[in-house]
Amino acid sequence: MDYRIALPKLLPPVSYDRNGAELKISLLAEANALNTVQAHATKVLNAVTPFYAGELLEDWERVLGLIIDKADLYQARLERVLEKLAEVGGLSIPYFIGLAAKTGYEISISEGADEIFRAGVNRVGDRLGSDDLLWVWRVHVKSKFEKIYYFRAGMSHANDRLRVYADPALEAILNDLKPAFTYITFFYSDLNEES
Incomplete structure (x- = not known):
């Protein structure tokens, strides 16, 4: 009109x-x-x-x-x-592995529940572990995209590790979409030095 x-x-x-x-x-x-x-x-x-x-x-x-x-x-x-908008979401480990694969990352995820002492499974002398381990995911990143932070005099602090691997983009995605009751720790393979 x-x-x-x-x-x-x-x-x-x-x-x-x-x-x-x-x-x-x-x-x-x-x-x-x-x-x-x-x-x-x-x-x-x-x-x-x-x-x-x-x-x-x-x-x-x-x-x-x-x-x-x-x-x-x-x-x-x-x-x-x-x-x-097309993401359907999920709480399963295969969903998160697939999500990382879509963005070019190769990861594997293990649960902390595997480290909790269980009668009939574990033996005398095995670590008891904490009940909180039930809610921990360990994400093992096997990608060459991660950043490497080296210990540098004047920039690093006491108790800092000598070398730290990190990929803020991947960590942000997984921490944003993870189940609210879980905690994720990230471990990076040293693929940059292997090649």
């Missing part, structure tokens, strides 16, 4: 001179304002689905907790949004 055509038709035919110069200017200003509101409302309506979000795709990224990088192609950003 074009409000420049619709607004004059709303005037009573006898009370107003539709061809009056001042009335035309007033109606044109109001029509332009209403047309602008209509255009913005259409953009918001289209943004209900990410397929037609356009410049409002940034809101989808923000709500889904994605990292917003405006330098990326729009198509790549839309694809990340759609992938995030």
